[in-house]
Amino acid sequence: MNVIVCLKQVPGTAQVKIDPETNTLIREGIENVINPFDTYALEEGVRLKERFGGKVTAMSMGPPQAEGALREAVSLGADEAILLSDKAFAGADTWATAYTLASAVNKLGQYDIIICGRQTLDGDTGQVGPELSEMLEVPFVAYVSRIEEIADGQMRVQRMVEEGHEVIEAPLPTVITVVKEINVPRLPSLRGIVKSKSAVIPVWTVPDLGVDQSRVGLAGSFTKVIKVFFPQRVCQGEIFQGELGNQVECLMGKLKDAGLV
Amino acid sequence: MGIQIDLDKCVGCGDCVPVCPFGLLEIVDDKVQLKEGCTLCGACQEACGYEAILIEAVSEVEAVSDSHQGIWVFAEQRNGKLKGVAYELLAKGRELANTLQTDLSAVCFGHGIDEVNRLIAHGADKVYMVDSPDLAINQEDLYAQQLIELIRQHKPEIVLAGATSLGRAFIPRVAAILKTGLTADCTGLDIDTENRLLRQTRPTFGGNIMATIICQTKRPQMSTVRPRVFKKNEPDEKRKGQIIKVDFNRESITSKTKLLNFVEDLTETVKIEEADIIVSGGRGLGKAENFQLLRELASVMGAAVGASRAVVDEGWIPYSHQVGQTGKTVCPKLYIACGISGAVQHLAGMQTSDIIVAINDNPNAPIFEVATFGIVGDLFKVVPMLTEKLKNQ
Numbered sequence: 272m273n274v275i276v277c278l279k280q281v282p283g284t285a286q287v288k289i290d291p292e293t294n295t296l297i298r299e300g301i302e303n304v305i306n307p308f309d310t311y312a313l314e315e316g317v318r319l320k321e322r323f324g325g326k327v328t329a330m331s332m333g334p335p336q337a338e339g340a341l342r343e344a345v346s347l348g349a350d351e352a353i354l355l356s357d358k359a360f361a362g363a364d365t366w367a368t369a370y371t372l373a374s375a376v377n378k379l380g381q382y383d384i385i386i387c388g389r390q391t392l393d394g395d396t397g398q399v400g401p402e403l404s405e406m407l408e409v410p411f412v413a414y415v416s417r418i419e420e421i422a423d424g425q426m427r428v429q430r431m432v433e434e435g436h437e438v439i440e441a442p443l444p445t446v447i448t449v450v451k452e453i454n455v456p457r458l459p460s461l462r463g464i465v466k467s468k469s470a471v472i473p474v475w476t477v478p479d480l481g482v483d484q485s486r487v488g489l490a491g492s493f494t495k496v497i498k499v500f501f502p503q504r505v506c507q508g509e510i511f512q513g514e515l516g517n518q519v520e521c522l523m524g525k526l527k528d529a530g531l532v
Numbered sequence: 533m534g535i536q537i538d539l540d541k542c543v544g545c546g547d548c549v550p551v552c553p554f555g556l557l558e559i560v561d562d563k564v565q566l567k568e569g570c571t572l573c574g575a576c577q578e579a580c581g582y583e584a585i586l587i588e589a590v591s592e593v594e595a596v597s598d599s600h601q602g603i604w605v606f607a608e609q610r611n612g613k614l615k616g617v618a619y620e621l622l623a624k625g626r627e628l629a630n631t632l633q634t635d636l637s638a639v640c641f642g643h644g645i646d647e648v649n650r651l652i653a654h655g656a657d658k659v660y661m662v663d664s665p666d667l668a669i670n671q672e673d674l675y676a677q678q679l680i681e682l683i684r685q686h687k688p689e690i691v692l693a694g695a696t697s698l699g700r701a702f703i704p705r706v707a708a709i710l711k712t713g714l715t716a717d718c719t720g721l722d723i724d725t726e727n728r729l730l731r732q733t734r735p736t737f738g739g740n741i742m743a744t745i746i747c748q749t750k751r752p753q754m755s756t757v758r759p760r761v762f763k764k765n766e767p768d769e770k771r772k773g774q775i776i777k778v779d780f781n782r783e784s785i786t787s788k789t790k791l792l793n794f795v796e797d798l799t800e801t802v803k804i805e806e807a808d809i810i811v812s813g814g815r816g817l818g819k820a821e822n823f824q825l826l827r828e829l830a831s832v833m834g835a836a837v838g839a840s841r842a843v844v845d846e847g848w849i850p851y852s853h854q855v856g857q858t859g860k861t862v863c864p865k866l867y868i869a870c871g872i873s874g875a876v877q878h879l880a881g882m883q884t885s886d887i888i889v890a891i892n893d894n895p896n897a898p899i900f901e902v903a904t905f906g907i908v909g910d911l912f913k914v915v916p917m918l919t920e921k922l923k924n925q
Contacts, residue, residue, distance in 0.1 A: 308858075334568060358534055362572035365716075369708065395736050395857070396716035398704040405708035410673070410788035413701035427792070431851065432697045433805065433860070434610065435797040441789040451858075452851060489534075489572050489587075493713030496573045498744040499553045502735070508888075510895075510906040518907045519917045522889065523925075525905055529887060531809065531866050532833065532922060 308388030816871020
């Protein structure tokens with residue numbers, strides 16, 4: 272079972288705060304981490320390897336410091352890691368990202384399953400997984416919450432939809448995105464940490480992938496960000512005062528006025 | 533390719549520093565310096581009054597063909613029933629079509645859907661209806677290929693779909709094959725009339741930052757849109773439109789995946805994505821059993837029960853109740869947040885609700901920043917009082 276896990280290094284935005292003076296994200300003290308959703312993808316890859324043998328290759332496209340995320344992936348059980356990094360990859364939208372990843376997957380050769388997180392914490396699109404599957408011309412299943420069985424070149428998985436869950440069968444090789452319900456990621460093992468320190472992580476650039484420079488990064492992106500701004504939170508709410516019973520009474524009055532009760 | 537700062541032109545005014553959403557610019561020795569991590573968003577370039585910042589893109593010189601006309605809305609259904617987001621998209625689509633002076637079409641795949649006429653009443657000029665028993669259940673492989681075929685044939689300039697689990701899974705595959713841009717999870721859409729471009733606004737960084745995105749060189753321009761962000765129009769039963777039946781050619785389409793079974797989540801009495809009122813609980817409830825308080829309030833109000841991610845992670849209530857960035861986006865008439873502090877990820881999923889009521893004993897909880905009405909107090913006292921008053925009226 273050869274598994275490829277795609278992951279992205281993101282700022283750990285859970286603690287993100289806006290500087291009220293400058294209205295920008297405060298980045299000091301915010302570490303870059305593996306996109307939390309991708310940690311479930313990695314863990315599931317490692318579990319598949321433990322069940323069926325084979326190997327797990329972690330792959331990331333990003334700036335040189337994304338190597339840190341890949342080293343962490345090795346400490347968490349990935350056998351190999353590849354960094355796709357080139358100045359020309361910068362500013363990629365989801366299409367250009369998927370195209371770059373697909374080129375790297377093709378260079379890597381044989382695989383059975385590619386696992387991605389359901390979305391990233393920063394970009395939040397969830398589009399790279401499905402776009403990657405089409406570029407590789409393999410099946411795709413989103414929001415997988417359980418891999419039930421893999422046998423005879425077929426996999427059977429559960430995936431979450433709004434109304435409940437579905438059981439889907441797909442032939443290998445296939446691309447899936449996973450949700451956090453699928454597993455509880457392990458902590459790095461001592462052996463893993465030692466291994467990650469000495470792991471050789473190759474860096475593949477535009478010439479290594481043999482891709483057309485106009486198809487990657489900002490140049491290869493069909494979508495373009497034209498404006499970035501901070502949402503205005505109009506804070507004009509009314510906090511009721513006085514004795515609790517009166518406050519509840521006030522609230523009832525407001526809800527009645529709005530025709531809601 | 534990339535960003536370049538012309539230090540000869542830079543006067544060190546610092547105007548660019550505060551506009552960088554990622555805080556990557558600083559003034560060192562009266563000149564601007566850029567730290568690692570630039571996404572080439574262009575905010576600084578716009579702010580610089582001295583043309584010292586240059587973002588070079590090898591832009592694809594490809595004229596957009598004028599043959600692409602019209603706006604399409606993918607009208608999602610489940611079990612033969614159209615989803616609310618289909619009507620919401622038609623309302624927005626109608627507005628965009630009027631601005632562009634073009635047609636609005638709905639595209640619907642399914643079997644035996646009797647509400648197809650309603651798509652016209654809600655604003656569509658045309659409905660492309662592909663009806664087949666094969667399409668009764670949501671078969672993403674079939675949907676993707678069928679939609680690609682129709683888009684190639686009719687060449688719309690804009691395609692909108694709901695950012696539901698179906699839409700977010702299969703629309704990117706359509707965009708990948710059509711080699712066109714797709715913007716996920718939009719919360720705002722409008723038209724740059726001068727250039728006939730769709731301006732797509734979406735939250736990123738868990739709702740901390742908004743980005744406006746365009747797709748200049750490719751058609752169609754595609755977006756997925758969060759449910760409950762746009763309001764549906766009142767239906768106009770007198771509206772005239774055309775229903776175009778399209779044959780489904782099963783043989784020409786290959787399906788790689790197979791749906792074996794569907795298990796419905798039965799814990800919900802009222803679905804949160806459709807509810808007018810949501811009573812939502814967070815960690816302040818203390819334990820799973822205390823959700824009973826909220827269920828009682830919800831039942832007298834005819835409301836659905838929502839939850840923060842924290843309590844779903846604790847296992848107090850199933851995931852289908854989760855509101856927020858990784859749960860559901862809701863926009864009810866009334867959202868009552870009980871014991872929810874209001875992390876940005878939660879706010880991202882509910883802050884467009886018409887009226888937000890926050891009940892929390894911590895006056896500094898961020899939920900009060902978005903609340904229309906707030907009660908600073910013990911939810912274990914406030915909620916039963918509210919339930920009691922509602923019962924007695």
